[in-house]
Amino acid sequence: MQRVRENGSEFKGCMQSVQFFKKGLQPFLGTFKDGTLHQRLISLFTQIKSLDTLAVRGSRTVFGGLQTAAGQGLLNPYLLTSGSRLEGVLRQAVVFDWASGLSLPDFEGQRVSFPAGATHLSLQIGYSSLDFTQQTSSFRSSETIYLSPADAGTIFIPAPAPTDTEGMQVGVVLARFVQEVNGQFYPLKSEGSVVMEVVGCRL
Incomplete structure (x- = not known):
């Protein structure tokens, strides 16, 4: 059950980061529709979160992963x-x-x-x-x-x-x-x- 709670906590964080990321790019994203983007970003941010080596399991974050070269490499370039x-x-x-x-x-x-x-x-x-x-x-x-x-x-x-x-x-x-x-x-x-x-x- 501990692992389930840890995974759930990190997944919730990924979802919040996806929403925040999309909001930050809304001036461009709001000019078109792509029904696949949300799920693709969840998958991307889950990978990036897993690269957070400073936090313990259950507390890893997307931003923590983005502080690594590998995490930034997943975001750039990203279609x-x-x-x-x-x-x-x-x-x-x-x-x-x-x-x-x-x-x-x-x-x-x-x-x-x-x-x-x-x-x-x-x-x-x-x-x-x-x-x-x-x-x-x-x-x-x-x-x-x-x-x-x-x-x-x-x-x-x-x-x-x-x-x-x-x-x-x-x-x-x-x-x-x-x-x-x-x-x-x-x-x-x-x-x-x-x-x-x-x-x-x-x-």
Whole structure:
């Protein structure tokens, strides 16, 4: 029974951490729906929690696991959507740096497989600070850029302003295929039209 209680306590902690993590990324996560994300995060955070070597069984936490290199390695990179990674969609390299932002060296729009109805691919990066101890978070995002099949050259998205909350720093990228109509951009609803993934995490 002791082991059951220990497992139950840690599982409850994982569930709370998943909810907190999703809340911290809500400005991006709230723009699309993925019915598989919650369960996938529970599985991920359970693995991360098990890497907490400082706490005794029954008291291990997700944040404890994230303080290890192995735990951070499970979160970064992590695909939050269910389809392809950004590099697979772009078919070219993506470079991330905390200080400068996101860049696509030698981008060629013609290499991207634009789905039917899409005129552009929107790209945006966000920084979330997650204080797992105090359960506080903050989020900052960059401007959105729109890339068409005709675009080429080095593409650069400057890093957003630093967040004002202590704790784990998580960098994410959000890419969506959109359709331009009279100067307005409308996200496509088709499967695989959105990509969100973690591109960096640090304490």
